[in-house]
Amino acid sequence: MAIDRSHIGVVSEPREIDVEKGQLRFFAKATGEINPVYFDEEAARAAGHPTIPAPPTFLFSLQLGAPAKRGDIFDPENGIGVDVRRILHGEQRFTYHRPIYAGDRMTLTTTTTDIYDKKGGALEFITQKTQGVNAAGQLCVEMQVVTVVRNG
């Protein structure tokens, strides 16, 4: 089943999500982090941070915590409606402008920038870009996700 190319260019509604210190500590624990900057406020301050910073991949988790309605990969009503059993994560890119910290309230906006296929449609690729902007209106992190959909 070919994905409707009219999803290309769809921009999500902006979503707000709080960066919770407890979740950053949980993320550090779950990944076996040994660098105390990521779980100990004193160590974070000693390293020049105001508080615990979000680790490099954390915008991906924020996006999962505040999924878009418009343009969502899985949502069949407002988004693309892909079956979760058919997807693979194909590629992931992050670009950094300024740090995200515990206590920040981030606003995320996601754009579907491309949909294309390979192998005669057996594999389809959905490219989405998400920007994370802090409460001061500063762009902090951008990411690009390529999701692979297996047809057949």
Add this chain to the structure above:
Amino acid sequence: MVSPVQYVDTAALAVGDRLPDHAMGPLNRGTLALFAGASNDHVPLHIDSDFAKAAGMPDVFGHGMLSMAYLAQMITHWVPQERLRTWNVRFMAITPLYATVICRGEVTEIFTDNGERLARLSIGSWIDDATQTLGGEAIIALD
């Protein structure tokens, strides 16, 4: 407190220099369950064996973003995170249950962009039997 993390002297970096290998795991069901919760990734392929098998997989398997988080640790244990400008990976193979993830990186280029001295790193992760699972590049600032 003595930090367990000792950053590299970036002034002396040269093409061919390798980052210290970063090995994590083996991944067990608990690792995947905790990462699912901590990372907001509740896709059942990683935490529900019945669901994974019904989807044609042998069992639950590791999140691609868990391996990417381990790659991030390799980089941020080598230079402070503020040095990381951009990076990308392709997910090349699934990380099965009980795998140990081994992250490796190497400096491939030192260059200047917009007056900023940067290094390009080739990075990747492998599992025990030498299958490459992630591969990509990172750009870090040297000054």
